[in-house]
Amino acid sequence: MKVLIIYCHPSDNSFTARVKDEFIKGLVAVGHQYTLVDLYQENFNETFSEQEYTREAFYNDEMSISEDVKAYHKLINEADILTFIYPVFWTEAPAKLVGWFQRVWTYGFAYGNHAAMKQLDKALFLVTMGGDLNELVRQEQLEAMKTVMLEDRINERAKEKEMIVFDRMSRDYPNREANFERFLKMAYQIGNNL
Known part of the structure; x- marks a missing residue:
């Protein structure tokens, strides 16, 4: 099983980093292969450029895609499972991860009549937060987070x-x-159970 991990946290000294490390230990213990993409360590540029906007807005898959985005496309298509590990900031993923989706979920890859992205076996989100999950449920914010990530x-x-x-x-x-x-x-x- 090949697992691609998209990790997004600004601090190596965080609970989220420890969750990532333990998740990886569990994968390794059962012989799964993994690739770790650390968006902060890579200094990923989350800014959606005007050229990228134009390509997406006009569904123009003949316009070029940057090399970093092509590399993510390749990693995704080599994986069986895509795992996102990140903290919740104000009921949202960190800006780098939001920008990652904006830049990587391109027309012709993630959507469109001839999308090249393979259907993965599983997408898994491991999300850390400071607050109480019951409060998010009560305010219906958890369902909103799930709608954005899982359904959209x-x-x-x-x-x-x-x-x-x-x-x-x-x-x-x-x-x-x-x-x-x-x-x-x-x-x-x-x-360990994937």
Whole structure:
């Protein structure tokens, strides 16, 4: 099984980084291959250029695509599972990841009559947040997040799609340390059970 991980967090010293590390350990333990794309480490340019906008707005697949985007297309088509690991900032993914979708989900690759993107076996979102998941559910924000990621960005591009949220990681939660251990074991198991 080939797993492509798109990781997006500005700090190497974060709970999100630890989730990524444990998920990878779980993958390796069962012999899965993985490729890690760290959008901050790569200094990914999330800015949607005017040329990219024009290409998408006019569905012009004859206009060129930048080399970095082509490289992501290749990685996606080599993978069986696409995993996104990131924190929630104000009920949204970090700007780099939002920009990644804007730049990489191109006409002729992710959509259009002759889209070249293969259908993946699974798309998995491992999402960390400081707040309480129950509060997101109560305010219907979790469903909004799932709609954006699972139904819009992934849609039929994967046979299965799932979002798992690791919550209550803010420094003001009294059981934060207990959550650390529980969630890190969970991240390992998720990788181990793919």
